[in-house]
Amino acid sequence: MQTPKLRVGLGYDNHRLAPGRRFMLGGVEVPAEVGAEAHSDGDVVIHALVDALLGAVGAGDIGTHFPDTDPQWKDQASRLFLERSAELVRGKGYNLANLDVVILLEKVKLGEHKARIVSSLRAILAPWFELPEDAVSVKAKTHERCDAVGEGKAVAAQVVVLLTGTAD
Ligand code: MG
Numbered sequence: 421m422q423t424p425k426l427r428v429g430l431g432y433d434n435h436r437l438a439p440g441r442r443f444m445l446g447g448v449e450v451p452a453e454v455g456a457e458a459h460s461d462g463d464v465v466i467h468a469l470v471d472a473l474l475g476a477v478g479a480g481d482i483g484t485h486f487p488d489t490d491p492q493w494k495d496q497a498s499r500l501f502l503e504r505s506a507e508l509v510r511g512k513g514y515n516l517a518n519l520d521v522v523i524l525l526e527k528v529k530l531g532e533h534k535a536r537i538v539s540s541l542r543a544i545l546a547p548w549f550e551l552p553e554d555a556v557s558v559k560a561k562t563h564e565r566c567d568a569v570g571e572g573k574a575v576a577a578q579v580v581v582l583l584t585g586t587a588d
Contacts, residue, residue, distance in 0.1 A: 425585025427514060429476025431468035434524075434569070434576035445523060445530070445575075446537035446558065447499045447544055452528045456575060459488035463498035464577040465521055465537065465558075470498075472519070472581040473505045477512050499544050506548040514583040516545065518555040524569050524576040530560040 437443075441455025446465040456462025470482045479485075486493050486501050509516070519541070523530065530537075537558045542551055563570035 425514075427476040427583040429472035429474070429581045429583065431471030431473075431475065431579040431581075432576070433464040433467035433471065433482075434574050435462045435464055436568070436574050437572065443528070444498065445533070445577075446521070447497075447502075447540035448533060448536045450528065450530065450533050454528070454572075460486075460493055460496045460501070461498050464575050465523060465541075465579070466498040466502050468577040468579040469519060469521070469541070469581070470501050470505045472579045473502075473509050473516075473583075476581055476583050477509055477514060479508060479512075502544050503547075506545055509583065510548040513586050515586050516549040516551060516555075517582040517584050518551075518557070519579060519581045520557045521559065522578045523558065523560040524563050524578075525560060526562050526565065526570050527572040528575075534558045534560060 435456035435458050437454040438457045439454055441457060443450045443452040443455035444461045444463040467482055474481055482501060538556045541556050545551060568574040569576050
């Protein structure tokens with residue numbers, strides 16, 4: 421029996437938090453008194469997901485595709501990075517089987533926003549991937565008051581993806 425064509429990808433991102441910034445997570449604006457400091461909109465979920473997708477197909481990382489030294493990406497909505505990466509993955513002959521997200525965040529409680537983030541990610545990815553109902557998972561946890569994340573000074577996200585080769 422032929423082994424199915426499978427690829428796994430892992431992504432991680434973090435950003436400092438500061439007052440007066442919109443707080444974007446997975447394409448959703450979360451109401452908070454702080455937001456991520458970044459060249460783009462600082463969406464750690466999308467940045468980690470982009471790195472997971474690019475890593476799974478050996479296509480470098482977010483910094484090589486969308487360098488923060490390039491003014492065209494300044495204050496850019498990160499969903500554009502995700503759309504471009506999804507198109508690249510699909511173009512290389514892979515489908516997205518599932519993705520699993522962990523958001524590390526101390527003071528801002530995500531609660532019902534997790535479901536909004538799931539819906540947002542599904543919607544952004546829909547043009548390229550037919551995702552089963554249970555294929556997008558978003559979890560959140562605190563950092564137990566340890567380090568910058570635990571002191572509420574930063575947000576981080578980890579994402580893992582599984583890709584399957586498309587039959588063509
Ligand atoms: Mg980032």
